[in-house]
Amino acid sequence: MTYIAKPRIDMPGEMLNEIGLKRRDYEGVLSTLCAGCGHDSITAAIVQAFWELSIRPKTVIKLSGIGCSSKTPAYFIEGAHGFNSVHGRMPSVATGALAANRDLVCIAISGDGDSLSIGFGQFGHVIRRNVNMLYIIENNGVYGLTKGQFSASADPGSKAKKGEVNRMKAIDPVATAIALGGSFAARSFSGDRDQLVPLIKAGVTHPGCAILDVVSPCVTFNDHEGSTRSYAYTREHYYSAIQTDFVPPSSEIKAKYDEGSTLPVTMHDGSTLLLKKTDPEYDPTDRSAAMKYLETHSRRGEVVTGLMFMNQGLPEMHAISETAVQPLTHMDFETLNPGSQALADLQKGLR
Amino acid sequence: MTYIAKPRIDMPGEMLNEIGLKRRDYEGVLSTLCAGCGHDSITAAIVQAFWELSIRPKTVIKLSGIGCSSKTPAYFIEGAHGFNSVHGRMPSVATGALAANRDLVCIAISGDGDSLSIGFGQFGHVIRRNVNMLYIIENNGVYGLTKGQFSASADPGSKAKKGEVNRMKAIDPVATAIALGGSFAARSFSGDRDQLVPLIKAGVTHPGCAILDVVSPCVTFNDHEGSTRSYAYTREHYYSAIQTDFVPPSSEIKAKYDEGSTLPVTMHDGSTLLLKKTDPEYDPTDRSAAMKYLETHSRRGEVVTGLMFMNQGLPEMHAISETAVQPLTHMDFETLNPGSQALADLQKGLR
Amino acid sequence: MTERINDFVLKIATVNGTGSASANGLLMKALFRMGVPVTGKNMFPSNIQGLPTWYEVRANLNGYMSRSGRVDVMVAMNAQTYQKDLEEVSPGGLLIYDSTWPRGDTLNRQDITVLGVPLAALCNEHFSVARIRILMKNVAYVGVLSALMGIDPDILRKLLEETFAAKPKLIDGNLKAIKLGYDYAMENFTCPLPVRAETMGDNAGHILIDGNSAAALGCVYAGATVGAWYPITPSTSLMDAFQGYCNRFRKDPETGENRFCIIQAEDELAAAGMILGANWSGARAFTPTSGPGISLMSEFIGFAYYAEIPSVFFDVQRVGPSTGMPTRTQQCDVMLCAFASHGDTRHPLLFPADPRECFEMAVMAFDLAERVQTPVFVLSDLDIGMNDWMIPELEWDDDYQPDRGKVLTPDELRKMEKFHRYLDKDGDGIPYRTYPGTTHKGAYFVRGSGHNRYGAYTEDADEYQDVLDRLLVKWETMRGLVPKPVLRKASRDTSFGVIAYGSSDGAVNEALDRLAEHDFHADYLRIRAFPFSDEVLEFLATHDTIFVVEQNRDAQLRSLLIIETPADDENLIRVLHYNGMPIPSDSVLNAVLDHIKPEVAA
Amino acid sequence: MTERINDFVLKIATVNGTGSASANGLLMKALFRMGVPVTGKNMFPSNIQGLPTWYEVRANLNGYMSRSGRVDVMVAMNAQTYQKDLEEVSPGGLLIYDSTWPRGDTLNRQDITVLGVPLAALCNEHFSVARIRILMKNVAYVGVLSALMGIDPDILRKLLEETFAAKPKLIDGNLKAIKLGYDYAMENFTCPLPVRAETMGDNAGHILIDGNSAAALGCVYAGATVGAWYPITPSTSLMDAFQGYCNRFRKDPETGENRFCIIQAEDELAAAGMILGANWSGARAFTPTSGPGISLMSEFIGFAYYAEIPSVFFDVQRVGPSTGMPTRTQQCDVMLCAFASHGDTRHPLLFPADPRECFEMAVMAFDLAERVQTPVFVLSDLDIGMNDWMIPELEWDDDYQPDRGKVLTPDELRKMEKFHRYLDKDGDGIPYRTYPGTTHKGAYFVRGSGHNRYGAYTEDADEYQDVLDRLLVKWETMRGLVPKPVLRKASRDTSFGVIAYGSSDGAVNEALDRLAEHDFHADYLRIRAFPFSDEVLEFLATHDTIFVVEQNRDAQLRSLLIIETPADDENLIRVLHYNGMPIPSDSVLNAVLDHIKPEVAA
């Protein structure tokens, strides 16, 4: 959210994607976040993913709530319409936008404060409605923009910069999403672009509400000794349960993989996800197993990452409410208005 | 919520509890709910439980949100202060009341609409703070007072009175409470007083936020064929995972029980819970196991009831924030006010 | 008992949940078909079963629609309220009760006629099923009234045949119950009464409808496709009706797909967010709610004002403050809606006076919202929204095209050098917008935080103020766009005026006619919108004493008049009715008489 | 360059996150200790690092505290805003910049003096660690100013020793940096400047403090034990301060237990609910927030009004509408707070003008809330709440006892036949209450739904209206209880008046002094509360032309005056400043001059 526009120097020979656009075409204005903020790395990963997916910027809507994290939609895909809403209420705005025009590609950015405190109700219900969007939570365990108070995702025992220790249970958006019957729940780390980019692609492609919790350290207020969201702590306790590769529809899978540990999942648009499991017995399609897995590992203080649960079969909002395939915004007035005769007929019943 | 006071005919020889009060002393004004409403049976169970526990009415506060269910606090313990708040926001009021006076015994009544839709955020956070209260959700799958719309706890596939079918995932308050790290989560049925009364006692005695989800059929809007919250359906799919006996501190446990299937739990006040498990392998102290258990059984369409999870060890709000043992409302002004000298000293640092 | 033909108030006192609604509807419709102008007002409790409920039918050959303050015939079916109901009957009136159970001597009143009919006994005798017996007791009193008040039995029969066309065997049962009551009355009383109905036509060109249904119909005709809501009395039936009309008019004939999307939100905050999102991406979206909902939506309303997102809010007002009396009526959210949200905000309000205007103003609301790019409030109330009103048939002009306001087409964008969201190109304070999903060039970033005229984020003092000042220009433009007030001139020149709005209209019109009989004459301006157009200013300027009639305690519209116009404090006389009952004409009459007595005397 | 001793504005332009705050604080305190009346205003961005930020110090021997509209000395450390900063310097003023990097020729201005100091170069030379170098650059310009403007080096040294008493080695580094700047200035410029400070005492009996800290201290002294909040700029520091003072004054000496309970709620709705619950059960509880929070709390506020639950809300106002400019100041929530929530509601407001009144009014707020049993709003703003003000030391009377209002003791209850929550026994509209947990007999049921004077649920029209009417009686009682306005009489009789409130006070006082020089004289009434007490009505009645000075666009207090008093529209002249900067005295001066010019000419 700044007025400094980036100088667009197009370097000769810069790579183009399938629709002839440069990476730069997926960038936004200059970030005003602190140098080293995890959120900026996530922005970069989003730019990378959307560029590689060759999505037309104009078909994208980018939404957010309020917070440092929620400022970031200004920093990517300048050609997309953006909606920086109010604190904790982004999911409802996204729901309405997609209710009106189901063809829009929706990427929503939120923070742990924005989604798990003031926004917890809407977070839960957008999952329940299974609205077709990628919902990224840039999770740093604090309220960055208001200078470092603990958020609801702060782990018990983690120390604030000023010293006090959080003793309340942390709300894990991934576990919560799974418990609420969500269709897609994943976690990643702003520092692991190789894992993050394919997960973003998977989330965009998933036909439903894709919750992607990204540990994103706040260098100013929560990157110190004793924090459980610092770069150091996260790297140290980083546990990648699943590595995801995203193979677009066009290209066929080259690399051969071992059946036991790798699970290929075909997405509804024909692309494929290759899930390389660290624990062969782990099954990202079994809800209760996923919850148990998260519970046990997080009790060990591990930051479990990867695509923890996915079920493409669950109906998204429009399937549930049987909305027309044609976006409502595309219907002309004549189809929507019953006309005078219908009104007259109707009123025969009102006498 | 009515002005019709009950005629108080004291029948001679009516039983007295330990503090010399009659059951009647735990009743309230006449119910204005529909004849046969499940909520009235829960009210009766509350009266029974509080009478048996010999709790002084004046030490009790009873709170609620808005809904048919939320009207019920007027129907029990007339001698307790009551607070019928706004829709979905009862947990915050209870939190404040107990913050001010931690000695109060708090029973809170809500509905599935009140707690899982508009109140979902506060529901989640009162659990996270582990506020010391019994939180009963009178769950009928619909908004009774507004004439029968589906609530967020309506099961997929369940049919409304007017015919339309719910296709969204149901939010299970018990599973959610456990997933959020709650310290006590149980389910019962308004039609099973034998199970309900001891669970209410356990919840009141539990030193933290006790979530008690009670299936409570709405005879007017959700007791028909095709509903999954009707008396008939609930009885048919009723699955009691655990039967709970509550043994007060005074009396020692008479009935002998089989070690394998019965788990005795000593409460912090010295009373004992005897948990008779239908499935011997079930462990109500193992969070992830509990979630897996609920998931598997509910997938079978079973209404799993009983004390599903309990951990008395988790610190409640005041332990977390290290509040004085003496209620704040009992402290005299002199202890609270630093006085003029302290003010003068403080200001030396402001020059 | 003086004769009152086609000019009476019939009130029925029952217990809710006993199914009296259909019986009362039957009475209403019968009178309607006899050509008698009629309205029905339902006074029901905020509970589902077992509490007192009343239905008040007013038949009036002159077409007066409001409550009058009198009760000519009372059907007292509820023992719990018997005493109260008896007291309410006007001198010379009639009370009918169920004499199955002997009445106490509490029931003596010399100035009215009391008739007992053993309704329960009759029904128990002729019907076996318990539930049926209860229902038929209600139908039976319809029979009694048919005999006593000359309500045409053939019309009753016809109505029953229409209603139960689907389940014919119900017809016989109902007819039997009617006959039971009818015959008993014929045998035991001298029928018909001096107070009665007589066929005076067929009310051709009129319909019976409630305001919420009409508003919902307006949303369908306006082309609204997205509705988000959270159930709350008395607005719930608006979305129920929208759902019903959409099922009838908006299903794809081939696929059966919905050409609409209704979302039952998790709460009102979410409902507001949803319609902002939907309007932003180009749909016409609305939310119906009541007072508590507006309070909860306040933050989003301020966002919509500042980010300039069209949106339509229906506030079907009920009795406040707080939860108040959810099943009673008031006009108590005027100030809230006018200035909802923190910071300097102001919002246009529309005031429908009856179901017909609910239909018309629903359409206007969408046009206005998109023309000026701001949230618009339609302030209805429980009386209009949930009661049965007789109105002229609704009309629709097939040439109507929605006014989507200043939306740039891809072509127009192509021709532009650069698109700036908040530039005031036309000097009317209204900028241009674009829809998501259409063009890259039209992309912009909506935000509730400080932004300049180009749509960019700013914390610059002048850039911020520049936008806030333009919003005032837009406000001024709006004054010319909102529906104009309706003026009823007195039969002679007068410096007295009356200002009212919404559901008070009927009471004011009747009161003015009766005041004219007292030789008091006042011009009457019915305000239909805020901000106030020039006609309002002129009315204020040309009348010395103006009675402002409102259904709230704090004279909220009067406050708006004082703040937003040069009008003088002393000249605006408060006439307030706020006990939750629809305002009766005599309360207006008496308030005015009290005030002018000296002058009249002089 | 004309001489301005102890009468200048010094402005420092830096980038946030570079640690200039401590350097600026050092300057402020040094001037303060020299006995010069001084204030400091922080204009910071709504971000954490890298955006422009300004600190404006005004030193004025006459004790004028507001902004003046001029800048005498500008320290331009931020290349990004260099141009803007240069333009802002008043003619004859001085600009100091970091000459380490050559400045562009954009920087030519003939009417001011521009001095370059190679601050970065100096620091890079003498300090090794990168982070230290950045910090010390700031300390270095303090040295430069010390030399140029005669800021006592010994005081600077002393301040550093006090600040870093804990970590002594920091002292040397800072002193070194100061010396670098000091020496460079001495060697290269003629010091001191005509614009400079001179010791004129020691400001004995005064302190430097921000309003949020003072308000928090007031809460501690009022005996508040429960604070619930959700972080939001600019109110966050109020709860931070409360926490700090509680840690100092409210820990049990033996156990270390807390004699307070602070809850960081999940949002503002919850924070409001928590303080209602806490006040209901007998604690003094409060919540600090800002505009968006009030919008979200609206539903609960209406509940508190109708259920009559004492509660204290601090609204530290920021720039609206919507998210607006969170780090800028306005008085834009006056109307919202006065009428927050749906239905007929109205709430008392207190308007502190400086930190001292934040302290005093915090205490008053609790007494008033409990005396009248209603929510009370303390309307501070970002300027008062977060800036550094010089005020007379705070005082406390140890004989003070809190007014808990009409709370029945168990004894009193025992003597009563029966307790009724909402009876007006004393005719002042204020009923009696009881605390939960005390007695069986005092038990009652709080509800936001319709209730009668006995506290029982009702849907009866008369019973409902009875309670709503009593609330108006209570409101009238309140008029006599709120703090009275402060009158500043003109030196001679005049029919001109000025009305202002809150943080506009300084600007108005200075403007009036300067207007007197133009031989324009007006009485000035500083309103301190809503509802308006008789003194306000009298002032309105006794002045023909009254300028109402406000920091919002829509003249919100003026609206309240027009609605709630007989005051006449035309007599109240709007003087509005709402660009987010604290109101400067010259904006008031000019507004008045513009209006009266004709008359003055005449």
Ligand SMILES: Cc1ncc(C[n+]2csc(CCOP(=O)(O)OP(=O)(O)O)c2C)c(N)n1
């Ligand atoms: C209604 C409301 N309350 C409070 C605020 C103040 N506020 C702004 S951002 C924020 C928290 C942001 O935390 P998070 O979502 O984790 O984002 P982060 O800055 O950590 O990325 C708060 C409380 C607000 N803008 N609106």
Ligand SMILES: Cc1ncc(C[n+]2csc(CCOP(=O)(O)OP(=O)(O)O)c2C)c(N)n1
């Ligand atoms: C802010 C607000 N929105 C809506 C309502 C209307 N309302 C009253 S009760 C209710 C739902 C109650 O459902 P539930 O909590 O399940 O209680 P039940 O009646 O089913 O026992 C609603 C939506 C309200 N009172 N307040």
Ligand code: SF4
């Ligand atoms: S404060 Fe933290 S979250 Fe915010 S921009 Fe800085 S580093 Fe990122």
Ligand code: SF4
């Ligand atoms: S409507 Fe349903 S929930 Fe409400 S009282 Fe009747 S049966 Fe109970």
Ligand SMILES: [Mg+2]
């Ligand atoms: Mg965060």
Ligand SMILES: [Mg+2]
């Ligand atoms: Mg329910």
